[in-house]
Each structure stands twice: as structure tokens, then as C-alpha cells.
Amino acid sequence: MSRFWSPFVKQLVPYVPGEQPKLANLVKLNTNENPYGPSPRALAAMQAELGDNLRLYPDPNSERLKQAVAAYYGVTAAQVFVGNGSDEVLAHAFHGLFQHGRPLLFPDISYSFYPVYCGLYGIPFEAIALDEQFQIRVEDYQRVNGGIVFPNPNAPTGCLLALEAIERLLQLNPHSVVLVDEAYIDFGGTSAISLVERYPNLLVTQTLSKSRSLAGLRVGLAVGHPDLIEALERIKNSFNSYPLDRMAIAGAAAAFEDEAYFQQTCQQVIASREAVVSGLQQLGFEVLPSAANFIFARHPQHDAAQLAAGLRERSIIVRHFQQARIAQFLRISIGSAAQNQALLAALGQIV
Numbered sequence: 001m002s003r004f005w006s007p008f009v010k011q012l013v014p015y016v017p018g019e020q021p022k023l024a025n026l027v028k029l030n031t032n033e034n035p036y037g038p039s040p041r042a043l044a045a046m047q048a049e050l051g052d053n054l055r056l057y058p059d060p061n062s063e064r065l066k067q068a069v070a071a072y073y074g075v076t077a078a079q080v081f082v083g084n085g086s087d088e089v090l091a092h093a094f095h096g097l098f099q100h101g102r103p104l105l106f107p108d109i110s111y112s113f114y115p116v117y118c119g120l121y122g123i124p125f126e127a128i129a130l131d132e133q134f135q136i137r138v139e140d141y142q143r144v145n146g147g148i149v150f151p152n153p154n155a156p157t158g159c160l161l162a163l164e165a166i167e168r169l170l171q172l173n174p175h176s177v178v179l180v181d182e183a184y185i186d187f188g189g190t191s192a193i194s195l196v197e198r199y200p201n202l203l204v205t206q207t208l209s210k211s212r213s214l215a216g217l218r219v220g221l222a223v224g225h226p227d228l229i230e231a232l233e234r235i236k237n238s239f240n241s242y243p244l245d246r247m248a249i250a251g252a253a254a255a256f257e258d259e260a261y262f263q264q265t266c267q268q269v270i271a272s273r274e275a276v277v278s279g280l281q282q283l284g285f286e287v288l289p290s291a292a293n294f295i296f297a298r299h300p301q302h303d304a305a306q307l308a309a310g311l312r313e314r315s316i317i318v319r320h321f322q323q324a325r326i327a328q329f330l331r332i333s334i335g336s337a338a339q340n341q342a343l344l345a346a347l348g349q350i351v
């Protein structure tokens, strides 16, 4: 704390990201990164940008990337917003669409950045309890609110909410923005982007960090009605005109254009997930149904914090949340075949 800080800074409670250890040879299954590399076409597109052009500012509107996303989802570029990671896109959405004085609603177990943005932008919120199976009950969101946000599949549970339920939620809340955070949708769900044409209150965010293996590039996007997108553009253009650099625009656009590589790597992650789930079940774990590139599991006879510590002693890191209702769960990212085997072997020793 410093006397130079604005009073506002003193009461902020920042987000704590999953650890990025400097040690080599760790089996790193704690932040849901993709075990496969980015598309070779994306890498080539980024390399082509490495040159004299870097003297020049990038396109402030990232038009090439918006066009690629629009073509991929069959929408117009005016329905697309892009930003420096979907965390930045989410921040702009909170800032631009959720400050109405009424509480923002999100599940009690969900992405822990949401309450942080509420603190940053002075947005009141209510955490709505998931049911006993850790599922979202859309009827519980039928109350006064200034907006609704949830990840789908949910994080850190991995559970998917069906598109019909999302549509019911939109119909129950025609006067609120409903933001569906689809960071993990490509690993087993159907995107709600198909609904934006019919629901002007729907905003869908996605990231290239998970299914497109570009966490290090920092690119995220939102798709929705042009009026919602314009709010995000107004915030962005009042904050930083160039959130995406030249390499990010070129690499992200090329990643969207390399459909074959994307499909192949997603399918590999999904197949590995099913193998990890059955391996864990054989060791006595209970695993929540996952549509993501991670699983959420607990062992009825073993304390989760001790399991995480035992794994760490064996150079494997997973995520453990010291939080009500989920303190006995571990969130484990799906890794390469070798990493997954190392995980199951280590857990086999521990339990």
C-alpha cells in the first residue's frame, strides 16, 4: 500500500491467475492450455509480420480478423468485436453493458474473474447457487438483474448448459444482456452464436487461448447485435486503440482459416479427455461430466489439497480451489498422451 495510490486502488481485490512456473519438465495441467501447438498456418502468418512493417501501427479495427471470424460463424463484421484476450473483451462488456445499478447474476461456482470485474467497475452482483449436480437452473435467473453472465461449458466444473436452456434464459430476460462466455465451447458444445440473430440481448465471447492453442498471443472475441458491439467499441476506443498487434491479427485470422488443424486437435483433446475420465474412474474418482479441455474430479477417500500436494511432489501441477462447495475437487487440464499417462500413474501411486 502506498500513499500515492488513488483511494479506489486500495480496495481492489485483483484476480490471481494459475501459476506459470519457470521450472522445465513440469507436467503442467493447471491452466487449461492446449497440449498441441498452434496451427502451422497461424505461425507462418505471424512470421510474415515480423519485419519492417512493425514500424507501423496495426489496423485499429482488426478488420482482417473480424472478417475471418464473421466468415467462420456466418455473421457480419459489424457483429464481431476483438480484443486482447477474452478477459479484456469481458472487462469491456462489464464496463459497457452491466453498469445499471441492478445486480449482475452469475453462478456461485464459475469464473472467478467475474467478481473482480464487478469490483473494478462498481457493479453489484448476486451469485446464484448451482444445483446439487453443479448444473445451472435457468429458472433461478428470473429475478431483477442488470445482466447475466456464465461460462458455457462452466468453469471450473466443465458442465454444459444445453442451447435450449440458454434460449429459455434469453426469453426470461429480454431486458437484460445475457453474456455467454464460451472459452471452452469447441471441446463439446454448440455455440450460442446461432442465436444472436434472434436475440439482440445475447453477447457470446470466445478465446483463441484454449481450442486454438494461442494463449500466448492474447486474442479473444465477442459476437452479438451490432448495438452491443458498438458499446464495446466505444469502451475500447476510449481505452486503447490498438489492443491487437500485427502478429495477433494475422495469426488469429489464419488460425480461424485452418479448419482442418483445428478440428483434428480438438478431436484429439476430446478423445484424451474420455481416456483420462475412465482412468480416473478406475482409481475411484468421481468426475463431473465435462464438455471442456479439463475435468473436475474428487476422490471420496482422499483430501483434494493433499492429492494436489502429492502430485506436485511428482512434478505434476493441477488446480485446486480453496472455496466452499468445491474444496474437495481438483481441476485437471487435458494434456498430451504422455502427460495424461504421467498423471494417472502418479495418482495410482498416491491413492
Ligand SMILES: *Cc1c(COP(=O)(O)O)cnc(C)c1O
Pocket (backbone or CB within 6 Å): 084, 085, 086, 087, 088, 111, 151, 155, 181, 183, 206, 207, 208, 209, 215, 218, 219, 220
Ligand atoms: C481462459 C478463460 C477466459 C480467458 O481467456 P483469455 O482469452 O486467455 O483471456 C475467459 N473465460 C473463461 C471461463 C476462461 O476459462
